[in-house]
Amino acid sequence: MRAEFTPSRLWNLARAEGTAVLRAVRSGLAGQGRERDLAVQAVKAAGAAVLAWLVAGCWWGAPLALMAPWTAIALVQSTVYRSVRAGVQQFVLIAGGTLLAALAFALTGDTVGAMVLVLPVTMLLGNHSGFDDQGVYASTTALFVLVYGSFSAGDIGYRLLETLLGAVIGIAVNALVLPPVHLRHARDTLHRLPRDTARLLRDIAEEAAEEYGAAQAQEWHARAARLPRLLDDVRAARRWQQEGDRLNPVRRMRRQGPRIPSPEWDTSWERLTGHLATVAGVLADAAGEGAWLRPLPRPVLADLTRLMRAMAEVCECDCVTLGGDCPADPRDRDEVLSRAWQAHHRLATWNADHTTAPLGGLVNDLHHTLTHLTEARPPAPASPVPGTREAPAPVAVPVET
Incomplete structure (x- = not known):
């Protein structure tokens, strides 16, 4: 079908483009x-x-x-x-x-x-x-x-x-003259991954606590499937930041912020998001009238929402550690991880007593998700604020039985 460029359509396109330009100008002047x-x-x-x-x-x-x-x-x-x-x-x-x-x-x-x-x-x-x-x-x-x-x-x-x-x-x-370093772009991109993951986990926790439908579960699955794309942005931003440092005469003079995680952090998040997408897929297959899998019992959904909230809090802690603006109260990452593992243990116990195919796969993928989330601890800030304590030791990962 060929698009018709009528005067009204051209005017709307020009107005939209002008609005975008003005928005960019205001953003540039604002900060x-x-x-x-x-x-x-x-x-x-x-x-x-x-x-x-x-x-x-x-x-x-x-x-x-x-x-x-x-x-x-x-x-x-x-x-x-x-x-x-x-x-x-x-x-x-x-x-x-x-x-x-x-x-x-x-x-x-x-x-x-x-x-x-x-x-x-x-x-x-x-x-x-x-x-x-x-x-x-x-x-x-x-x-x-x-x-x-x-x-x-x-x-x-x-x-x-x-x-x-x-x-x-x-x-x-x-x-x-103000040599470009791309450090801010790298950090902004790093913030998006834990921030968007936390939002998805919180939405699943809130909506799964009630009677969720197939449409909601399919939306969770689509959002989870998009998370790995952010890793490509993270890797590209890291390459830009590294190139921005090369031959840069003022790279040691700029103000240092939170350290950027190593590529191993990317690997943990790549596996984490993959298992999280699988979890969302299981929830989608167990939702609605034409569900392929048996719906999850209410006690399972209760423990699942606790687990999702705890994992969301861990992601928010990581976002704040990386210098992001996640709207979260300061929490102890290890304490939140401990609560997440406790909720997962209850799910595993329930599955052992009432063996079901969807719950068994769900418990296994949630175990891998939590394991990689535990490993994906971001580095401590390079210059901690006086009076703050050092980062606690990593949490021991329970062995799956």
């Missing part, structure tokens, strides 16, 4: 966040381009001063390391495009013939995997050289010096 980071990078890129033009065009009087700001604006990248890497890539591509264009013109003696000869070669050069998304600079530089007719050795030298000047200015501005 720290992704919008402000993007605004800072945009201002830095513009400043680097203007500075490169002033140096190359006004002070040096370069014949093609455009090359300096063009290179500088492209090198204010998302990390300092990426700026340096992109600078090396661009210099190689621009030098290659310049030399190949001059050689093609020397062979053909005609601008159009040189374009026909050199552009396929520079496009192939730019598609090399080692140049990432910088490959287009080889072809565009060749076009600049051919259009402006600058083929002499002196002109080629100027192109390379202008490019080098722009690269130095762009990298220097990105490294010395």
Whole structure:
């Protein structure tokens, strides 16, 4: 079905886009966040381009001063390391495009013939995997050289010096003026996993305490199945944070917050969310009139809600430890874990006395979920507040019988 772009539809799209832009502007002005980071990078890129033009065009009087700001604006990248890497890539591509264009013109003696000869070669050069998304600079530089007719050795030298000047200015501005570190983004992403898991567990506990239906259980299952996707965001954020530290001159000067967990923390959460999705699937299969499994008895649901609430409190404790803003009162993680294991023990005892297929699988997956939640203890803050006690020793995990 083809979409019709009527005037009213176009107006609604434009209004929605304008509203989103205004929301982003307000968010950037209100405080720290992704919008402000993007605004800072945009201002830095513009400043680097203007500075490169002033140096190359006004002070040096370069014949093609455009090359300096063009290179500088492209090198204010998302990390300092990426700026340096992109600078090396661009210099190689621009030098290659310049030399190949001059050689093609020397062979053909005609601008159009040189374009026909050199552009396929520079496009192939730019598609090399080692140049990432910088490959287009080889072809565009060749076009600049051919259009402006600058083929002499002196002109080629100027192109390379202008490019080098722009690269130095762009990298220097990105490294010395509020260099991006992406640490806040990594921490914000880490908060989402325990926070969203806690919300899901609390919703299951509240709704399972009453007569829940198939629609509610299917929603739990869908939300649990989406949790592992947050792990991909966590891993990506960790990579960005690590890259933000590379070649960053102020990485040791910034204020330190809660330490970021190790990759082993990701592994525990990956297994935890997998078993939690299975638990939600069992609850969904035991709900509604056309349930595939027998409904869980009321005493089982009572212990299940206690277990879910306790696990939600553990997740909230972890969110707070990681520096998040989970709306939870300060609790002792080990004490809450102990209550969770007690509730699980009651479920296991009930299953031993009244063996049922759905409850047996549920008890087993809940045991694995609790085990991985116990292992997924986040690191203690790097600089604890004076007067606070150290983190307690890990809770011993009961052996499943």
